[in-house]
Amino acid sequence: MLVLGVITEGIIVLTQYPTLFSPINLGRVTLRNRIAHAAILTRYYQGGRPTEQLLNYYRSRAKGGAGLIVTEPLAMTSHNRESTRLQVWDESAFDAIKACADVVREEGAHLLGQVQDSGRGRHEVGRNEGAVGASALHDDLSWTVPRVLDSGGIRQMIEEWAESSLRLKRAGWSGVEISAGHGHLFQQFLSPWSNRREDDFGGDLEGRTRFLRELIAAIRSSCGEDFIIGLKLPGHEGIVGGIDLQEAAVISKRLATSGGFDYWTWVWGAHANSLYEHLPDAHGERHPYLQHIRELRQIDAAIPAGAIGYITDPNECEAALTDGTADLVFLGRPLITDPAFPEKALAGREAEIRYCVSCNTCWRSIIDGSALACDNNPRVGSADEAGWQPEPARRPRQVVVVGAGIAGLEAAHTAARRGHTVTVFGASDEPGGKTRLHAELPGGENLSSIYDYQLLAGRKAGVVYRLGETADAAQIAALAPDVVLLATGASAVPPVWIPEEYLQMGFILDARAMARDMLSRNRVEPGRAVLFDQDHTEMTYALAELLSERFTTVSIVTPRERLASDVSLINRQGIYQRLHDRQIDIRTCVAPQSLDHLEEGAMELINVYNGAISRIEEVVSITYATSRAPDDGLASELIASGFSVIPVGDCRAPRSVLAATREGYEVAMSL
Numbered sequence: 001m002l003v004l005g006v007i008t009e010g011i012i013v014l015t016q017y018p019t020l021f022s023p024i025n026l027g028r029v030t031l032r033n034r035i036a037h038a039a040i041l042t043r044y045y046q047g048g049r050p051t052e053q054l055l056n057y058y059r060s061r062a063k064g065g066a067g068l069i070v071t072e073p074l075a076m077t078s079h080n081r082e083s084t085r086l087q088v089w090d091e092s093a094f095d096a097i098k099a100c101a102d103v104v105r106e107e108g109a110h111l112l113g114q115v116q117d118s119g120r121g122r123h124e125v126g127r128n129e130g131a132v133g134a135s136a137l138h139d140d141l142s143w144t145v146p147r148v149l150d151s152g153g154i155r156q157m158i159e160e161w162a163e164s165s166l167r168l169k170r171a172g173w174s175g176v177e178i179s180a181g182h183g184h185l186f187q188q189f190l191s192p193w194s195n196r197r198e199d200d201f202g203g204d205l206e207g208r209t210r211f212l213r214e215l216i217a218a219i220r221s222s223c224g225e226d227f228i229i230g231l232k233l234p235g236h237e238g239i240v241g242g243i244d245l246q247e248a249a250v251i252s253k254r255l256a257t258s259g260g261f262d263y264w265t266w267v268w269g270a271h272a273n274s275l276y277e278h279l280p281d282a283h284g285e286r287h288p289y290l291q292h293i294r295e296l297r298q299i300d301a302a303i304p305a306g307a308i309g310y311i312t313d314p315n316e317c318e319a320a321l322t323d324g325t326a327d328l329v330f331l332g333r334p335l336i337t338d339p340a341f342p343e344k345a346l347a348g349r350e351a352e353i354r355y356c357v358s359c360n361t362c363w364r365s366i367i368d369g370s371a372l373a374c375d376n377n378p379r380v381g382s383a384d385e386a387g388w389q390p391e392p393a394r395r396p397r398q399v400v401v402v403g404a405g406i407a408g409l410e411a412a413h414t415a416a417r418r419g420h421t422v423t424v425f426g427a428s429d430e431p432g433g434k435t436r437l438h439a440e441l442p443g444g445e446n447l448s449s450i451y452d453y454q455l456l457a458g459r460k461a462g463v464v465y466r467l468g469e470t471a472d473a474a475q476i477a478a479l480a481p482d483v484v485l486l487a488t489g490a491s492a493v494p495p496v497w498i499p500e501e502y503l504q505m506g507f508i509l510d511a512r513a514m515a516r517d518m519l520s521r522n523r524v525e526p527g528r529a530v531l532f533d534q535d536h537t538e539m540t541y542a543l544a545e546l547l548s549e550r551f552t553t554v555s556i557v558t559p560r561e562r563l564a565s566d567v568s569l570i571n572r573q574g575i576y577q578r579l580h581d582r583q584i585d586i587r588t589c590v591a592p593q594s595l596d597h598l599e600e601g602a603m604e605l606i607n608v609y610n611g612a613i614s615r616i617e618e619v620v621s622i623t624y625a626t627s628r629a630p631d632d633g634l635a636s637e638l639i640a641s642g643f644s645v646i647p648v649g650d651c652r653a654p655r656s657v658l659a660a661t662r663e664g665y666e667v668a669m670s671l
Helices: 052-063 091-104 151-170 185-190 210-223 245-258 292-302 314-322 335-336 340-344 360-369 406-417 433-439 445-461 471-477 500-502 511-519 538-548 569-581 635-640 656-670
Strands: 003-005 012-015 024-025 029-031 035-037 068-073 110-115 175-179 226-234 263-268 326-329 400-402 421-426 464-467 481-486 490-492 525-532 551-557 585-587 590-594 603-607 613-616 621-627 628-630 645-646
Touching: 012 406, 052 068, 052 091, 091 110, 091 151, 110 151, 110 226, 151 175, 151 210, 151 551, 185 210, 185 226, 185 511, 210 226, 210 245, 226 245, 226 292, 245 263, 245 292, 263 292, 314 326, 314 340, 335 340, 335 569, 360 525, 360 569, 360 656, 400 406, 406 421, 406 445, 406 481, 406 656, 421 445, 433 511, 433 538, 445 464, 445 656, 481 635, 500 628, 511 538, 511 621, 525 538, 525 590, 538 551, 538 621, 551 590, 635 645
Parallel strands: 035 068, 035 326, 068 110, 110 175, 175 226, 226 263, 400 421, 400 481, 421 464, 481 645, 525 551, 525 621, 551 585
Antiparallel strands: 003 012, 024 029, 490 628, 590 603, 603 613
16 A cells, blocks of 8 residues: 655655655764665775775666665774775875765765775685784684773774764765674673773773774764764574573663664674675575564664665565664665565565575675675666666667577567667576576575566566577577577586486486476385585575475585685585484595495495595485586577577686676677
């Protein structure tokens, strides 16, 4: 049911989300709505200065309707001068600092800078030799041991953060958010596990909260009351002896008593085996932390609270604002995927939102040392991203796309929106290719939003879809195409240890065929299923979870020293957690030697380093996830007939979802 809502320009509109799009006061600053962009790294900096890509990124999120944008952590102290962070400590950077605020304010939103130091925390390769911390204790992931800050060093950092915050205010920024969660420096001081100090900044609650309380007071004194100070606190560290919900409540109560900040929220995880709790995904329940946030904010309900954690839909946003959980909603990944999420939701165009699939590719892209990227948005950081429409083609062409996977679908809708006439052949009755299959496996359901959006955009642009047709050269030629985009995917290469007759009889299936077979069943088979893993991507482990529901025992066999090598650390942690929860047997550094004993229910494995032989017993099923070879058989025939052929996606070379959508987009833009 539509109800009245008011947008910032004073125009009355009908919206299903009246609370979400109502203004809110944070201290003395009024936001036009309750949608906040949560802090996330972009790495769109060079030499400590913002690139045009960063300015585009902020501008688009503000133009798309967010009321508040919180930046990634800033370099605000003499200790932290990373070139991949905005160097706010440097007065000579003032114009660059101001440029960030200007592009946001021009679009009617407010910009906050995040105050953070990772301390001993590190989730990149190697140790941080320049780390500082509360105590000489190692980080649980990198084993970095920090230099212990003395009280003078702590107060110097506080003074520098206050000075840099004032510089932000002078440059037009609306405030700061202090990140005291996610296992960073302030959380390391708050936690009884990582703070073993006996001075004024350690010991009891008063000492462990002193750093944060003095920092809040210093920034408030420096910047005045018309400057937002937000606070991100730990809800649960996931570490024995660390901060749990009870301790989080005690810490929150003490900070509320001293006050000085304008909003708060709570986050989960630390730099430990609980790192994956930072960014919950579709393998768990939706918005898993909201109930606890609702309870914690009651410590002082007068302080505006933020909802955060796996919220991807405007209905979820509205619910969190009306059930007592929160007063504003922090969206990180959803606003990466679609900067116009707010604008589309306000206008009732939810179907046009490019939804976040919560795959955490964005996290991987920044941690692996590159820059922010998205599986479902190939234009992150581009100009006019929020309201983008592609430039019309100089010469409209007849385009045939063979293959209805996500690479082909991305190319199809983009080309059609540029004015080309586009026909898509898809062998399956349903579009999406291997991504559709992955979406049916455990934890994969959000992937459907990729091809759902592509299909909707293509139909709106006039793409003709001929699904359920395996196109041959004659059918393609009948359309007289100017160019053929070959997006026919790739197929797994069978391992050499599988006899040819087993493959011909269908006795041993590849992972995708096995997944389809398992999805058609609902009974549990006695015995062991063996999954040979020479792939190391998310879909393989989703299949392993499904196999654990269909067989009494599952073993994963891989020649590498660990699993999930082609997955980010944060997702790899979640994979290991689920596999161990399901008691799946993991065999590393081994490969099948032969299937000579399969009739006995046994499988011999050989250690890839020392040649030692071991056996797996009670084997009743075997499947393999291996490297794939392009299904490009049509290419030579089409080229021989004189057609221009461009392979796209896996048909060009097997690749990730991120690469497939990006390549589909780029090829279409080049036509």
